[in-house]
Amino acid sequence: MSHGPRSGLAAVSSALLAMSRHLEVRDVLKTIVASARELFDAQYAALGVPDDHGGFAQFVVDGVSEEQWKAIGPLPRQHGILAAMLHEARAERLADVRKDPRFEGWPKAHPDLVDFLGLPIRDGDEVIGALFLANKNCPKPEGSCGFTADDEELLGILAQHAAIALTNARLYERSRELTIAEERSRLAHELHDAVSQKLFSLRLTAQAAARLVDRDPSRAKGELQQVAALAAEAADELRAAVVELRPAALDEDGLVATLRTQIQVLDRAHSARVTFAGLGVKALPASQEEALLRVAQEALHNALRHSGADHVEVTLDRRGGGAVLRITDDGSGFDPQAVGRAGRHLGLVSMRDRASGAGGSLTVESVPGKGTVIEMEVPGG
Numbered sequence: 001m002s003h004g005p006r007s008g009l010a011a012v013s014s015a016l017l018a019m020s021r022h023l024e025v026r027d028v029l030k031t032i033v034a035s036a037r038e039l040f041d042a043q044y045a046a047l048g049v050p051d052d053h054g055g056f057a058q059f060v061v062d063g064v065s066e067e068q069w070k071a072i073g074p075l076p077r078q079h080g081i082l083a084a085m086l087h088e089a090r091a092e093r094l095a096d097v098r099k100d101p102r103f104e105g106w107p108k109a110h111p112d113l114v115d116f117l118g119l120p121i122r123d124g125d126e127v128i129g130a131l132f133l134a135n136k137n138c139p140k141p142e143g144s145c146g147f148t149a150d151d152e153e154l155l156g157i158l159a160q161h162a163a164i165a166l167t168n169a170r171l172y173e174r175s176r177e178l179t180i181a182e183e184r185s186r187l188a189h190e191l192h193d194a195v196s197q198k199l200f201s202l203r204l205t206a207q208a209a210a211r212l213v214d215r216d217p218s219r220a221k222g223e224l225q226q227v228a229a230l231a232a233e234a235a236d237e238l239r240a241a242v243v244e245l246r247p248a249a250l251d252e253d254g255l256v257a258t259l260r261t262q263i264q265v266l267d268r269a270h271s272a273r274v275t276f277a278g279l280g281v282k283a284l285p286a287s288q289e290e291a292l293l294r295v296a297q298e299a300l301h302n303a304l305r306h307s308g309a310d311h312v313e314v315t316l317d318r319r320g321g322g323a324v325l326r327i328t329d330d331g332s333g334f335d336p337q338a339v340g341r342a343g344r345h346l347g348l349v350s351m352r353d354r355a356s357g358a359g360g361s362l363t364v365e366s367v368p369g370k371g372t373v374i375e376m377e378v379p380g381g
Helices: 005-020 025-038 064-070 080-087 149-212 217-243 248-253 257-269 286-306 335-341 346-358
Strands: 042-050 056-062 091-095 116-121 124-134 274-280 313-320 322-329 361-366 372-378
Touching: 005 025, 005 149, 025 042, 025 056, 025 124, 056 286, 064 286, 080 091, 080 116, 080 257, 080 274, 116 149, 149 217, 248 257, 257 274, 257 286, 257 313, 286 313, 286 322, 286 346, 286 372, 335 361, 346 361, 346 372
Parallel strands: 274 313
Antiparallel strands: 042 056, 042 124, 091 116, 116 124, 313 322, 322 372, 361 372
């Protein structure tokens, strides 16, 4: 490396610490790539996680602007140099990658790569990724590679730790998904126990009323009144089961981690991009955390099911001793005043009730064709 021993050791230490701070896979990948590019003073760095269909499940780059990345187009396939690193599980250090016979399939908008250093990321015998650097920022005699054998050895150490960080992140996400599945199962059981008996009684009573309509209208009227009463009781039971049920993940992980996990699941399940950012938020009273979570869930449901949004962004920020939740989408939007007059969008009423019940406030900003912003603020404890 071009750095001295002391600065090189400090840089490696910083890179390893940065990787260990994150638990979400995407964050880990970004940190690995950014750390590698800075550590080796390269113009470009990238990391691809292969899928089982000849492509990449995830591909993260550093050194390429958002505009360049969009111009490049779809994710690369497992071919050429990338395929060699993945399938042959060996390092590649080249003076000019463009002259290698395996160099192929690069989009026209792709930046020019010259000197190249890449190697697989391995978890035991399994290759779980390919990490590469290009265009080292240093003087290079003609025909020589800026990346040295020492760089290759050091990148190998970084890749070993990257494998640990990536594996831990995958295990973390899997455990969170299992938690969500368990919570769904528990909620389904709760709903069944609370409501099914009431609905069964309601059905029998309605059938009895139908048989009595013609021959005994007075008794039929009494049975229908009983139907109305049973329906009201069932609604109360349902509300108690859903509204008063505090999610287990909220108690175990806190609001930020619960929101992040649920939003990651939504991001994978929907075509729209769903993102979350939450920093510096202290623990809040239980009633406020549950209200914030429920409002976020309702707003996300509306945005993903009804707005046609391409991107939904959720942020949770500290404000004074409390917090502010913001859900922004680039969907079709609506006229909040017209919705209020028409009595539609009961979800908005529910969200306002939740905010008010937690001692907070809710604002809705939306314009037809220009998306929606829903913001909820709570004062804290």
